[in-house]
Amino acid sequence: MAVRYARASAVEAAPMQGETILFNSQTNAFCVLNASAAVVWNVLETPQGVAVLAARMCEAFDGVTIEQAQLD
Numbered sequence: 001m002a003v004r005y006a007r008a009s010a011v012e013a014a015p016m017q018g019e020t021i022l023f024n025s026q027t028n029a030f031c032v033l034n035a036s037a038a039v040v041w042n043v044l045e046t047p048q049g050v051a052v053l054a055a056r057m058c059e060a061f062d063g064v065t066i067e068q069a070q071l072d
Contacts, residue, residue: 006047013041036061 010026020038022031033041039060043053054069 002049004047004049005044005053007041007044 008024011022011024014021014023020033020041022033022041023029024031036057039056040053043056050070054066057069057072058064058066
């Protein structure tokens with residue numbers, strides 16, 4: 001069975017000045033996502049496997065190969 005990744009249910013997201021801010025209500029911690037992490041977060045609106053995540057990274061960023069995206 002393939003591994004699927006999903007968002008943590010206790011984490012909320014909000015856009016802020018071109019970035020995405022996450023807030024974990026269980027730990028009261030904030031996290032600022034860079035552009036690539038924000039793509040991953042958005043894709044994980046529904047649980048996804050590595051292949052889908054890698055394909056979306058290739059769509060979002062020029063010069064990223066599917067092989068490199070899957071390794072990263």
